[in-house]
Amino acid sequence: MAIKNINMAKVFSSANTKQSLRLVCDYIDADELEVNPENEIIYGKLNIDDLKAEIIRSGGVKNPIEVIKKDEKLIIISGHRRQLATxxxxxxxxxxxxKVPYFINDTIKSLDDEKMAIIGRNTQREKDFKTRFNEITILTEILSKEVQNEKGRFRKNIADRIGISEAELQRYWDYNKFCPEIREAVEDENSTLTFSKAAELRGLSEEEQQKALEIIKQKDDISTRELRNLKKSIKEGYNVEDLNEDYSPKQEDGKKDTPKPKNDKLSKSTNQDNIPNTVTNPKIKTIENSIENDNEDIELSAIETCLSVLNTKKNELDTLLNTIKDDDKGLKMLATIDYLDKLIAKCEKDLDIKLERGNINENNREGDI
Incomplete structure (x- = not known):
């Protein structure tokens, strides 16, 4: 029986446009289609509860299941959940x-093609960390065989296929650099150390990671800010009594501890009068003061204003990040925070250069424009 009114746009949303498919659409009993073992390796056990209810309401599957023909068997490429739910x-x-609608894709010739097709047809699904890591590991292995891929284009190619940013992809690649204990904690469903939080520990040696994990295990939960302070304390040799507060310099022999100024990037926001806390750097005035001061250097005022806005937005995202449980969403927000960090560093450098040039000093002395 021929099939009409199929939503083929959805079926081919992730298909390679350079390939042309010879479609043979018809109906078949769902149990005559075989599960692809590669799908189970990548995605594990399938959750079909919501999909089953939808299929029941619709009176059956509407979008055709994509299969390949191998050794006279019909192997599923896309539609494992639809088959099982049916x-x-x-x-x-x-x-x-x-009975379910199906079509045969005769352009898939190799096992690598199968794996890439399976991943490509699942870009819209919600993924947990393990599933996403499996996808990236497989695509990296397959595409690394293509010698013509330059490093930058190679990374972009994989990121585009998965549907994530290159910054997120790099974090997944860096996961392999974590010590076994960190990876075990991330993959433990009962652990509070999610992948997006563990990403804050990148750059630490294996010994330093183990030291960080010992401290993390002593807490019921740990925020992103605390992880950043913890990393800095380990990397730069600071003593940390309260990870939620900024750290103080480590005491040197024969010297007293010198209090370290609050880290502007990690300063807490105040809830007083429900007004967000502005940046506490003494070089930086509030936006209102910068704009209202007619004698202020215009360029310096612009830099200070941008820096204040960037720091305020970064503090807001830092706070919001601690409430996010989904790793993919957390990583996207981390990528945004990373970019804000770069912009903040650039503004701070421009501010220092501006002050060093003597156009205006910290006492608001008017200079040449």
Whole structure:
């Protein structure tokens, strides 16, 4: 029986446009289609509860299942959940037929093609850390065989196929650099150390990672700010009594501790009068004061204003990041925070250069424009 009114745009949303498919669409009993073992390796056990309810309401599967023909068998490329949901609903007596629409993709020739097609058809699904890591590991292995891929284009190619940013992709690649204990904690469902939080520890040696993990295990939960302070304390040799506060310099022999100024990038926001805290750097005035001072250097005022806005937005995202449980969303926000850090560093450098040139000093002395 021929199929009409199929949403083929959805079926081919992630197909390679350079390939042309010879479509043979028809209906078949769902149990005549075989599960692709590569799909289980990548995605593990399938959750079909929501999909099954939708298929029951619709009276069956509407979008065709994509298959390949191998050794006279029809192997599923895209539609494992649709097949399983149909069979369960039929066995429960909630569907009158177990037939599903399908088509054969005859352009997939190799196992690598199969793996890439399976991943490519699943870009819209919600992914946990392990699933996303499996996808990236497989694509990296396959695409690294293409010698013509330059490093930058290679990274972009994989990021585009997965549907994530290059910054997020780099974090997944860096996961392999974590010590076994960190990886075990991230993959433990009962652990509070998620992948997006663990990403803050990148750059530490294996010994330093283990030291950080010992401190993390002593806490019921740990915020992103605390992890950043912890990393700096380990990397730069600071003593940390309260990770939620900024650290003080480590005492040197024969010298007293010198209090370290609050880190502007990590300063807490105040809830007083529900007004966000502005940047505490003494070089930086509030936006209102910068604009209202007619004698202020215009360029310096612009730099200070940008720096204040950037720091305020970064502090807001830092606070919001601690409330996010989904790793993919957390990594996207981390990528945004990383970019804000770069902009802040550039503004601070421009501010220092401006002050050093003597156009205006910290006592608001008017200079040449």
């Amino acid at each position: 069979l369960q609903a039929f066995n429960e007596g909630k569907l009158s037929s177990k």
